Amino acid sequence: MKKFYLTILVVLGVVLGLSWRESAQVNAATTIKKGSNSDTLIVYFSKSGINYEGYRKTGNTAKLANDIQKATGADMYEIVPAKPYSRTSYKAVEKRATAEQKQNARPAIKGSMPDVSKYKTVFIGSPIWYNEYPMPVRTFMDKVDLNGKTLMPFATDSGSGMGEQPQQLKKQYPKAKIKKGFSVEGADVSKANTQTNVNKWVKNLGLSK
Ligand SMILES: Cc1cc2nc3c(=O)[nH]c(=O)nc-3n(C[C@H](O)[C@H](O)[C@H](O)COP(=O)(O)O)c2cc1C
Known part of the structure; x- marks a missing residue:
């Protein structure tokens, strides 16, 4: 009888262990959304x-x-702040963003960082906040080394274009090859010609699928 209970316990342990491992793999995989081009990653x-x-x-x-x-x-990875910015009050977003920039803060990011070792090319995109990168992007940059990669910066803005972002990127990753960026105003991003312009940009980079 003792042997029987012991066997049940061992089987249960193995089943539980396997399902835990599977769920850990699923969680790890959710940080990167897979595309058909495994050489290139889009971080935004x-x-x-x-x-x-x-x-x-x-x-x-x-x-x-x-x-x-x-x-x-390309594969995609989204930088998600652990503490979300307000979705309902622009004033609250401005207040927090101003304070974070002033303090040179590094707000925590949700989930694990992506393994970038297999990517040759990384598109890195962000809104322009006070002419620069929002601080959660700086957190990502401090954690993930993109030196040695070819970087394609992209941004949306309300008039500042790429702002200081290309210079910030260069300072962070002195050994990366940084290509000319692409920016579009937030008000225009949903216009039909945005996809056309993106297609042209990507084609000129030799990165069309
Ligand atoms: C806190 C904050 C600061 C901003 N600062 C600038 C700026 O300096 N220059 C600019 O052109 N737009 C600025 N914007 C506008 C955003 O860059 C623009 O709305 C962008 O498209 C938002 O992108 P998202 O919807 O992906 O967050 C700012 C927006 C916020 C919330």
């Missing part, structure tokens, strides 16, 4: 909800990242 941050242009169910930069994904077939 974007804030949905109320923003400068009004309400956005999908943030402007997320929309641009999706257009780039359609053109390249």
Whole structure:
């Protein structure tokens, strides 16, 4: 009888162990959305909800990242702050973003960092906040070394173009090859010609799928 209970316990342990391992793998995999081009990764941050242009169910930069994904077939990783920015009060977003920039803060990011070792090329995109990268992007940059990669910066803005982001990128990754970036105003990101312009940009880079 003792032997019987022991066997049940061992079987249960193995089943539980296997299902835990499977769920850990699923969680790890959810940080990167797989595309058809495994050489290239798109990393982006974007804030949905109320923003400068009004309400956005999908943030402007997320929309641009999706257009780039359609053109390249690249894998995608979204930088998600552990503590979300307000979706309902633009004032609250400004207050927090101003304080974080002033303190040179590194707000925590949700989940594990992506393993970038297999990617040669990384598109890195973000809204322009006070002419620079929002601080959660700086957290990502401090954690993930993109030196040695070819980097394609992209941004959405409300008039500043790429702002200081290319210079910030260069300072962070002195050994990366940084290509000319692509930016579009948040108000224009949903216009039909954005996908056309993205396709042209990607084609000129030789990265069309
Ligand atoms: C805190 C904050 C600061 C901003 N600063 C700038 C800026 O300096 N220059 C600019 O052109 N747009 C600025 N914007 C506007 C955003 O760059 C623009 O709305 C962008 O498309 C938002 O992208 P998202 O929807 O992906 O977050 C700022 C927006 C926020 C919320």
